[in-house]
Amino acid sequence: MNTTHRFGLALGFVLLAAIASLVAAPDLPDQFVTNWDAGGEPDGTMSTAIGLWLLPAMTAGLVGLFALLPRIDPLRENITAFRPYYDWFVVVFAAYMTLLHVGMVAFNLGYEFDFTLLVLAGMIPLFYYVGVVLEQAKRNWFIGIRTPWTLSSDEVWDRTNALGATLFKWSALVALVGLVGGYVSGQIGLAFAAMFVPLLVTAFVPVAYSYYLYRDLESGDPSAV
Structure with a gap:
């Protein structure tokens, strides 16, 4: 195909x-x-x-x-x-x-069904596959975690997107647990929290990581993470 x-x-x-x-x-x-x-x-x-x-x-x-x-x-x-x-x-x-x-x-x-649960259930495989794409993505201007620092360095790009891939996959798995728990308990708020709290972390951590990694690599710090 x-x-x-x-x-x-x-x-x-x-x-x-x-x-x-x-x-x-x-x-x-x-x-x-x-x-x-x-x-x-x-x-x-x-x-x-x-x-x-x-x-x-x-x-x-x-x-x-x-x-x-x-x-x-x-x-x-x-x-x-x-x-x-x-x-x-x-x-x-x-x-x-x-x-x-x-x-x-x-x-x-x-x-009759809970449309909110349908939305959340559909987002789980979507976000997991975003992690799969990030794992494979090479430096470009449109696809992946694009910051001034990832776009300036292949190494920063690769390591930042690898981190983002892991975070997106784990976010999807946490969301799945929250969705099941929210459905069983009838607490939709639990499903929402399990979806969006990890995604907030996933959105901000790689950006900060890309900055600090680029800074350390530029300074020649051998301890750069």
Whole structure:
């Protein structure tokens, strides 16, 4: 399977979302629920005519953007080195967006379930696969943990993204435990905390690490971590 096939698969998920909209449209109310609070209660709607096509259109646009980025990156030869992993991320992302859209359609058709748990459950494999991509990513301008220090040094890039990969994978596993615990106990807040607290750590630690690593390498400190 090559890049064309993988992006075709991603677009297949977009098509699946569009088909779900077409099939469900006659049975939907005028207002389409699109937002839920932390407790899983609906707290926002929009016109069904817009709600049915917003996520499919957004996903199609992002898939197109993902297809463009490797072509315009000045370091595109580095992206070629991990291109299959990047392509599969696009597929996983499109699958996640389709899951959200089909879930919204089902909810608006009257099926009763906690949409918040569906969102969190879908995020777990997405974030885990982000870790897989970071593990493979070579220095470029669009994909990976990009700071002034990682973009200035291959070693800082490799070590920072390796750390980020580990943190994203562990965040996904912690989120999975929190999701199961929150579902069993009925405490959705636990699932939210298990998802977003590790992600906050994952977002900030690699940035700080890249700065200190670059500084130590530039100073020639043999004790650089």
